Amino acid sequence: MYPPKPNEYYPSPGPAMPPPPMGAANQYYPPAPNTLAVTQEPQPWSTGLCDCTDDCGNCCMTCFCPCITFGRIAEIVDQGATSxxxxxxxxxxLEYFTCCHWIYSCCYRSKMRAQLHLAExxxxxxxxxxxxxxxxxxxxxRELKNRGFDMTIGWHANMARRGMIVPPVMQGSMMR
Incomplete structure (x- = not known):
């Protein structure tokens, strides 16, 4: 019959943090309490490392001209930023002059794994x-192909095919 105590159903929030001092725009502030970081478990690859014969055409192309396969992978992984x-x-x-092309392609494998949450x-x-x-x-x-990308048409055509709006590529200054 009596109204409930104010704090019985609605507990008061904890102590508030003091306001930041003036001129502290770049200072670190800890995250708010009760926030959870969302992490996703690494997923397995859809095919094994030695399953090259699953796609014989790509296997032959990679064997004789790996730069084409790498270029197609890099365009998708970079989301069209590089052709x-x-x-x-x-x-x-890099392959011809230094034989260190594998370092360059290794960086893209790491980037692709991070984007697709794949296990190392x-x-x-x-x-x-x-x-x-x-x-x-x-x-x-094969991984990108199994995820629905048509590797022969590039990033922008894949996004157009999916019906996504792709921002235009910025050209350099206009020349007359």
Missing amino acids: CGTSGALYAL RPCNDCLVHCCCESCALCQEY
């Missing part, structure tokens, strides 16, 4: 690319 031709040409130059299997990304470059490229190509 297939640019990435493939840089890969070919069968071993470290750099070791996979150093020892089995062709197999690693084939596996990455």
Whole structure:
């Protein structure tokens, strides 16, 4: 019959943090209490490292001209920021002049794994690319293909096919 005590149903919040001092715009502030960080468990690859013959066309292309396979992977992983031709040409130059092309492709494997939440299997990304470059490229190509990408048309055409709006690529200054 009597109204409930004010704090019985609605407990008061904890002590508030004092306001930041003036001029402390770049100072670190701890996250608010009761916030949870969302983490996702790494998923397995859809195909194994040595399943190259699952896609014989890509296997042959990667064997004879890995720069094309790498360029296609890099364009999708970079979400169209770099073209297939640019990435493939840089890969070919690194392969021809330094034989350290696997370091470049290893970086893209790591980036792809982070984007798609894939497990680092069968071993470290750099070791996979150093020892089995062709197999690693084939596996990455198959993974993107199995996730619905048409690897031959590039990032922008894939997004157009899915009906997503893609921002236009910014050109350099206008020239007359």
